[in-house]
Amino acid sequence: MRITNAKLIKTVYEAKDLPPLDKKEIAFAGRSNVGKSSFLNTVLGINAAKVSSSPGKTRSINYYLVNDIYYFVDLPGYGFAKVSKQEKERWSILLEAYFNQRLNLNMVFLLLDHRHLPQDLDYVMIEWLRDLGIPFIIILTKVDKLKTSERKRMLEQIKKSLSVYGDYIYIPFSSKTKEGLKEVLDLFSKIFGE
Ligand code: GTP
């Protein structure tokens, strides 16, 4: 898919503010600091999502309107230790409402750090998506930080640790080198039937 324009159109803190279900939608989920905002900036070709060295920056559900016809949704990152209990609760209420309400959601891209095995909350997210019957694809971020031999070993280990859940598509990705960008854009075309 060729992305000709993308803009942030809505920042949602409460489920009642979610936009109407009038467009096809895909969403991006992952741990805080996994590189979600960088990923979105890279695929959208804009610098709309805030990238930071301090994790926990993206607290809202951010709606991007892409090519005037699709919603791309940046979901708030999970697993940031310094977040208060109240904030965590707010997160799960908002996310639960999001997944339950968005009948126009075609696919979730789940971002995992290529350097590490999935962690507790990644499994929670995977089980959540699986139980709701929402299809997802796994993006392995920050691949530029790995040596070739390590990549291979980590990919095998990550695949193995998730094989009990199902057979997924894994895309190694780097916002730095843009590795994986073409594969991701091709997947968008497939998902939207373009
Ligand atoms: P929160 O919104 O805070 O939850 O984080 P996020 O998942 O949106 O991550 P963000 O894109 O803000 O990136 C976090 C840090 O990782 C930043 O310092 C980025 O520069 C860095 N980073 C993200 N993607 C890559 C990548 O592909 N390669 C490298 N080397 N660094 C990356």
Ligand code: MG
């Ligand atoms: Mg972010």
